[in-house]
Amino acid sequence: MGADRAGGTRRASGRAVAYVACGVVLLAGCASMPDRGDLRDVESTPRQDTQVRVFAMPPREDAEPAEIMQGFLEALTSDDPHYETAKQYLSENAAKKWLPELSTTVLANGPDTATDLTGSGEEGEDYSFTLTGTKVALLDVQQSYAPADGQYSRQVHLVRERKSGQWRIDGLPQGVVIGESDFQRNYMSVNKYYFASNAGDTEAGTASQPAAVADPVYVRRRVDPMTQVVHSLLNGPTSWLGPVARSSFPTGTALRKGVRLTPDEQNRLTVPLNGKAARVGTAKCDEMAAQLLFTLQSLTPAVDEVELRAGDRELCDLREDQAPAVAAVGSAHQAENLYFLDDKHRLVRIPADSRTTSAEPVPGALGEGATPLRSAAVSRDEHTAAGVGLDGKALYVGSLASGGSLGDAVLLSAGKTEADRLTAPSWDARGDLWVADRDPANPRLLLLRDGKGEPLQVSTPGLDGRIKSLRVAADGVRVALVVEKDDEQSLLVGRIEWERVGEQSAVSIRELRSATPELTEVAAMSWAGDSRLVVVGREKDGVQQMRYVQIDGSTPEGPAPDALTGVQEIAASEDDRLPLVAHSSEDGIVRLPSGTQWQKVVKEGAAPVYPG
Incomplete structure (x- = not known):
């Protein structure tokens, strides 16, 4: 690590x-x-x-x-x-x-x-x-x-x-x-994978396809890590994730005693289980195999196929290329475009995987410029966008279709200054819109179902401070918050829990924990993987730095992003093939494709975002 x-x-x-x-x-x-x-x-x-x-x-x-x-x-x-x-x-x-x-x-x-x-x-x-x-x-x-x-x-x-x-x-x-x-020499971080539960309220996949949720743990690096992590997977999600995640392995499922897991020369792994799994159906077994494939993807030797057995009977067999049809990892929709605000405060876009620097306004009212914006968010299916007006007071939602009208604001803040009004919004995987109102007289975290209607106030027990920014994970069960108190900003990750109260749904953020305990100032952040965020901040009396962090507060293996001066905003995708994008006070909108240095996109621009 x-x-x-x-x-x-x-x-x-x-x-x-x-x-x-x-x-x-x-x-x-x-x-x-x-x-x-x-x-x-x-x-x-x-x-x-x-x-x-x-x-x-x-x-x-x-x-x-x-x-x-x-x-x-x-x-x-x-x-x-x-x-x-x-x-x-x-x-x-x-x-x-x-x-x-x-x-x-x-x-x-x-x-x-x-x-x-x-x-x-x-x-x-x-x-x-x-x-x-x-x-x-x-x-x-x-x-x-x-x-x-x-x-x-x-x-x-x-x-x-x-x-x-x-x-x-x-x-x-x-x-x-x-x-x-x-510890760094002996241990390594591995993501176990479970499925979002939460009574279906935050399911990021479709009704027939569950959403996979990463649950990072540490195993000893050179002590049969493959067998270690499968044991850990079968034991169920960690206490922090458990309330919002489920496993498809039946309770009590374990490896046969004395088994050491090693794939064969064709990268096929046979996993012998005890009798608890003997009666699972094909669909449930495919989910079990998908959990294993997602969990073992970062280990060596590589595992391309998993066969599950109980006793002398084969339960199911699943290849790596079949797993995405069983469950969604990250967003069910691949990002097609990168979005940002141009010098006219319009929402514009460029293809996410291209090297072009020519941006075009999005279709619909948010790309026309009649309502200048200071921040925006685009739904994960890229059909709808939300924008906060230039003074931070009003939140608008509009279709990304030609001819779409904007209509009235869906939310207004009563904050007296721009800094005390609305944060940049964020869309979750099921199409709900999140935003925080920083009004000191009534600070709130709000959710608009499908981006419209009466806002639902989100309970935040244990939150100490005001939310400066927020990003909901693609799995729909975790949210990252930058929280400000006494001129310090910290990055916290919380668990999204839904419950029924009569005929209504109630949502809360539980067990907030720090992902960057050593930073006293967090300027910007974005999800950059299933359990990883990219953060811009500084330690006490230190200089601004950019780094990757795990949601558990540890530092992932691999280099930090190249240094960049004056970063004000940052955008990353859960798909690590897409470039990191930032807004720099010196260089405007810039991007960092894999294996290269920062490249300028446009000089005048702000608030870059990928869908989400």
Whole structure:
């Protein structure tokens, strides 16, 4: 994770022996370890080749407490699948009780270690160390990532065992503690895929085609990640996504015990399941296979086809090219055009996948310029557009068809200044229009069903501040908000929940969480993938930067976009084949096609958007 992050540096211990021919690194706990006294800080190891697997060495005979402690911490950074070597540093009782899979705590520079106390206990001598550090993140038992801050402090207790005379750890915190660069080396983010549920209110696909929703988790990079992530997929969505997502796998479905998943030479993966899946019908089985294909698309070796089996019976078989007919990933409609406002404040467009710089006004009233606009949004089917007037007071909706009239505003803000009125709107996948009114006397998040009628006020429990901008994800169950409070702007991602109240529908945004905890100013953002956003902002006392972020607050692998000066607005598509587009105060509308540098489109223009 995070190609823009620098790897940490470990103080040389003289304990690593590399077997290059086998692609293995052994972390040994012997030669230069101190016999007594405080430990050296266990800093994170430098980044290493991803093909090199790292294994720890078991404890040396008659090793002293400091060496046992150091060896155990080294073992936590290894690629040992079940931490069996780490358990050799524990007493028999502690090894039985320790649950490494319960959580992973990520510290900025690895755990600092200090001798806490020495004395005598029931088993003879005992020894304690305190592990400390600055928290960066936490993986929970579902492998879900969450940014963390504050100080970490936990005690580890060692005792000299009466029978063996060896020092062993007999008291330690549950889970694993690891340095940030070791985490980046050992773990990778993978999107599991489920289907939007929400009682059908936010289904992004059609009635016969569910909408796939990405659910990012972290798995250990070199510990059979394919099998890991399938286990995680079968266990169901993470707690955060669970209320708005469903799995087509029947409850209790699991891999057959002892199975290790590997595709054959034709990239065909056979997935043997237990009896819980034995009676699924063909349509349900195709959805299960589609979930697997979507989930495994980023892993190697490649999986082009999935066969599901229960016992000796084949349940179904699905190829990668058949999966889009089963479920929609991202928008069901591919973006045909890029839209922006020209120097006459008209809505104009250019083909999304072309290199042309010649824009034409959209058909209909919003392209005629009679009502000057300051922001706009286009429905995902590109049949309708919404625009906010130049003073921010009025929201208009019009057809993108020749001769279409605009009519009266569908929404008015009573805010006294332009900054206290309407944000740029956003369309969700089912054709509803979202906009926030920033009026300090009555700040509201509003939704217009099909872009018309009486606005429905969206409940936002836990929201602290005013919404500056918003973008609804293509899956229809998540929304990204830039929220402003005390001259700071933060990027939050929330879950869209629908419920029936009598004969009416009610909608709310739940469990808002930060996607950029280190940024104090977010100038612009846009969805740029199934679980990724592109963000323009700055850290406290820092300079403006552009970066990709995951919805869980982690940094995705790969480079950040090329730097660009004076970015005021940004637009990306969930389809990563389409270029990133920005409005720069210096260069106007510019775009960044894959593998190239920023290119100027037009000098005078603003508010670029893809459909959505």
